[in-house]
Amino acid sequence: MRSQARTMLFFTMLISAALTLGWVVSDSHAEDQPAEESSSFDLREFIPAGPSGADPSKDELFPLQPYELIPKLEGQVAYGSVENAPLLEQPIAYSHKLHAGELQINCEYCHSGARRSIHAGVPETNTCMNCHKNISTKDRPELEKLVEYYESGKPIPWQKVHDLPDFVYFSHKRHVRGGVSCQECHGEVQETMTVAQRVNTLEMGWCLDCHRDHPKVDENYGASAELRRAELKDCLTCHK
Ligand code: HEC
Ligand code: HEC
Ligand code: HEC
Ligand code: HEC
Ligand code: HEC
Structure with missing residues (x-):
């Protein structure tokens, strides 16, 4: 079937x-x-595995727990021809500028799946509470909401900002380990965003444009770079 x-x-x-x-x-x-x-x-047999290791499907950590985010809102466009999609209303006015910018918390502290799996993942409330247990909520309604979610045991219903159609295969792991930075795909999140905003279309042309000439392919594959580039435009690489 x-x-x-x-x-x-x-x-x-x-x-x-x-x-x-x-x-x-x-x-x-x-x-x-x-x-x-x-x-x-199979072209893949002629391509050495990247320096960063094995196929995600052979990773013992894969698949990780199901993606925590709730289904997208009616009418929300989480991929498509529009760049800089509208800012979504999120349950808590979380700020990337403050946490990832000013406080310099590493992206992967909260998005810990990025190096290991398909999904970067959105942090559990526990991760927030590692710090927020010790931060006063006095006169801070946003932090009161955070503590309420924590005490209720219910996950915070963050809205999805990015969402590829299911017939596309995309994996964070290979990109992050291959040396592509978060910002190349998500923008200067730590400088420009409170809650996250989609800045790229996530359309097929966007993927292919980068695969055509990203310098990491030459760096990672040396003499086999041309073969790797051929693989990166093969339909079956992204549509399995
Ligand atoms: C590594 C520590 C740390 C983590 C993890 C962390 N925060 Fe914070 N957060 C802070 C600090 C420090 C402040 C600033 C507090 C201040 O201004 O005194 C802050 C401020 C905030 C504020 C602003 C409060 C206000 O109204 O001024 C919100 C909202 C917030 N955090 C939500 C979150 C959420 C949601 C998470 C989890 C996704 C999270 N934080 C994870 C350290 C952290
Ligand atoms: C090559 C481009 C690219 C890079 C590099 C990249 N992302 Fe993503 N990211 C995407 C795409 C495409 C999606 C949508 C995936 C989907 O819907 O299946 C996404 C989705 C996400 C999500 C939503 C939840 C999820 O995991 O699907 C988070 C959070 C995220 N990225 C964070 C990061 C962080 C943090 C980094 C750096 C450590 C990073 N991304 C690097 C392209 C990228
Ligand atoms: C303290 C925790 C924390 C840190 C550090 C952090 N984020 Fe996030 N991130 C969140 C939370 C919570 C959300 C969900 C709310 C939202 O969409 O903004 C989120 C959402 C995102 C999304 C959108 C996910 C989706 O639904 O598609 C992207 C992309 C993203 N973060 C990238 C980054 C990048 C890049 C960095 C580092 C520069 C970073 N984040 C650092 C907590 C964090
Ligand atoms: C900013 C540049 C960039 C963008 C945008 C980008 N990629 Fe990639 N992608 C790369 C690079 C570089 C590699 C090769 C990494 C390596 O193997 O060292 C790669 C590799 C891949 C692989 C191979 C993974 C494997 O296991 O062999 C897939 C699949 C893939 N990308 C899918 C996508 C899809 C789908 C999109 C669009 C939604 C996309 N990429 C957008 C740079 C990008
Ligand atoms: C690097 C990744 C990548 C490669 C390689 C790739 N695609 Fe796609 N494709 C995507 C993404 C991402 C989408 C979804 C976004 C969109 O519709 O543009 C998509 C969408 C599509 C769609 C649906 C378009 C629509 O409007 O709904 C078709 C059909 C398609 N691809 C066919 C192909 C064929 C045939 C090839 C080989 C010549 C190919 N793709 C190679 C990433 C890729």
Whole structure:
């Protein structure tokens, strides 16, 4: 069933891409398709694993716990043609400028999945309370809300700011370990944002543009950089 559904999805993708992108794509991909079905040729076998290690699917930490965020709001656009998507209303007026900027808390202290898994993850209330247990809530309604959530045991219902469609495979781990910085994809969060805002479209062209000429590919793969670049534009790298 699953593989049927996948094959269906793949063909649907292929057809719509052929329609939108013209014959170039369908033609070049027509050669990849039988290879996937019948012969054992797999470009990946010719690509060394990055210096930073193994395939995320072989990571014992993977998959981590389910993603904690609640489903997106009606009408919210969490990816799409608009850059600088509107600022979402969040349950607590949390500030990246204060925590990641002024207080210089490392991004990965709160988004601890970034190096290990597909999802960077949003911190549990416990992580906030490591510090906030000791910070007075007096005359600070936002901190009172934080403590209320903590005491209720219910997770804070943060709204998703980024959300790729499910048919796209994206993993933080490979990017972060490959040396791509958070800011290249998320903007200068620590200087410009209170709650997070999506600054890039997350559309296919955005991914492909960076894959085409990011310098880390040459740095990480040396003589095999061209092969790696070919893999990074292969449909199956992002649509499995
Ligand atoms: C490493 C310590 C630390 C962590 C972790 C931390 N905070 Fe803070 N937070 C602070 C400090 C320090 C302040 C500034 C307090 C002050 O102004 O005296 C602050 C201030 C705040 C304020 C502003 C209060 C106000 O109205 O002035 C909010 C809201 C807040 N934090 C929410 C959070 C949330 C939500 C989390 C978890 C996602 C979190 N904090 C995690 C240290 C931390
Ligand atoms: C190559 C681009 C890229 C880099 C580098 C990157 N991100 Fe992301 N990030 C994304 C995309 C794309 C999504 C949406 C993923 C989805 O919906 O499946 C996302 C989603 C997120 C989310 C939402 C929750 C989740 O995990 O899906 C957080 C939090 C986040 N990123 C934080 C970070 C932090 C912190 C770093 C640096 C340590 C970082 N990101 C590096 C592209 C990137
Ligand atoms: C003290 C904890 C903390 C630190 C440090 C922190 N963040 Fe966040 N981050 C949060 C919380 C809480 C949210 C959810 C609220 C929001 O969307 O702003 C969040 C949300 C995000 C999102 C959007 C997630 C989504 O729903 O798509 C991105 C992207 C992000 N952070 C990037 C960063 C980057 C980059 C850094 C370092 C420069 C950083 N964060 C540092 C707590 C933190
Ligand atoms: C700012 C640059 C940049 C952006 C934007 C970007 N990537 Fe990447 N991506 C890279 C680099 C560099 C690598 C190679 C890292 C390595 O292997 O050392 C990579 C590797 C990958 C891989 C290979 C992972 C593996 O396990 O082999 C996938 C899949 C991927 N990216 C998907 C995406 C998707 C999907 C998007 C858009 C939503 C995207 N990337 C956006 C820079 C980027
Ligand atoms: C680097 C990652 C990456 C690669 C490589 C890639 N895609 Fe995509 N693709 C995406 C992302 C991200 C989206 C979702 C955002 C969007 O719709 O633009 C997407 C969306 C699509 C869609 C749906 C478009 C829509 O409007 O809903 C089709 C069809 C598609 N891709 C086909 C392909 C084909 C065919 C190839 C190979 C020639 C390919 N993709 C290669 C990342 C990638």
